Amino acid sequence: MPSAAEGARRPALIGLDGDDTLWESEVHFADVHEVYRDVFTPFVGDGTDVDARLYATERRNLELFGYGAKGFILSMIETAIELSEGAVTSAEITRILALGKGLLSHPVELIDGVADTVPTLAAAGYRLVLVTKGDLFHQEQKVAASGLADHFEQVAIVSEKDERTYRRVLDGVGVEPEDFLMVGNTVRSDVLPVLAIGGRAVQVPHHVTWSHEVVESDVEFPVLSRLADLPGWLESLG
């Protein structure tokens, strides 16, 4: 475990990411990708990278759909039509709809240690906010199903985790960036924008990360292998 920076104070407010920090998400998308690849590779031959084509559609649609499972389902359908040059049948479209509904309805699985760590942080007197990105309705359902909602002072479901969003969340709860620590699995969304506004961040990487969230960065920040290590790391501060 990396040691805390010397003299760093304990944060007043801790932000926790949802997908792939508190509960599994990307593994379900990965499962869907695998089925999708199996169904549509025969349409295009081995030379075409089905995943890459799907990701290209997703990126193109991001400015209309935003993040989240519903936009992903629409992009799967659009890509299927393109890949098959229109030969896709309604049976395959129905298959995609079913895969998508599966994504929206799978039970919430908390990541190891999360169920204990969140109450531990709350009991230690930290104010907690959940900052999560994606479809509003789907995220609300996951928050409710997680059983963790009562530990959070606020649940912020946002369309993009950028500097402006974090500033808005902090303004909403009256906390200065220097008193805020964000904890999440992605460098792009959970770490860099928070550092940029003068906050602190800890990464807890997840073994599966959506390619869109992968960035190169020279910035240094603490990395913990499990969320369960966070209370001990906080103890080492100040």
Place this chain on the structure above:
Amino acid sequence: MPSAAEGARRPALIGLDGDDTLWESEVHFADVHEVYRDVFTPFVGDGTDVDARLYATERRNLELFGYGAKGFILSMIETAIELSEGAVTSAEITRILALGKGLLSHPVELIDGVADTVPTLAAAGYRLVLVTKGDLFHQEQKVAASGLADHFEQVAIVSEKDERTYRRVLDGVGVEPEDFLMVGNTVRSDVLPVLAIGGRAVQVPHHVTWSHEVVESDVEFPVLSRLADLPGWLESLG
């Protein structure tokens, strides 16, 4: 114009609905419905009510998709497959995707009088919140494009406009229900839940209302024909 209840105080906080109160929304859905009906009626013969089948799918999917245009697009695709008993082609699915993207990208058209009324209310010292339902990303885009965002102390994009939601919004801004007035076009979402928690509400009906939002109610509340009548109605209070 109905006169205000005798002795009613001016509200400290006014909540305004977005879709079909500040800007046009349902007319765009109605346009899509019309095209959809034209495309799919030939598949089913005149006996089948295409709109009713689509609405049945929407209702069935509401618990997975929530409100908003993306879920509506998915329901249009699902219904097309069902109505055609699988005979729908990828060209028609592509047509649906294009209709859906049109819904997500049409310019925001403020309803008559709104562009003046919102600044007038703000200038008169009323605290304003926007309480709107639907896809998070789409609603954010509409709020930004409306040019009205700066007049609102808070923009609450919510998945359901029920009593719990209004209580949460009011808690967030520290206002008691009796000091709150909600203004919107639908009785179901903008009026009844607010009255139920002890707030006040004014309906400004829109000429097109989604059937899901239509309810029977014996409750009485003020109805204004245009949002532009609101400042005068408020003047008549207290």
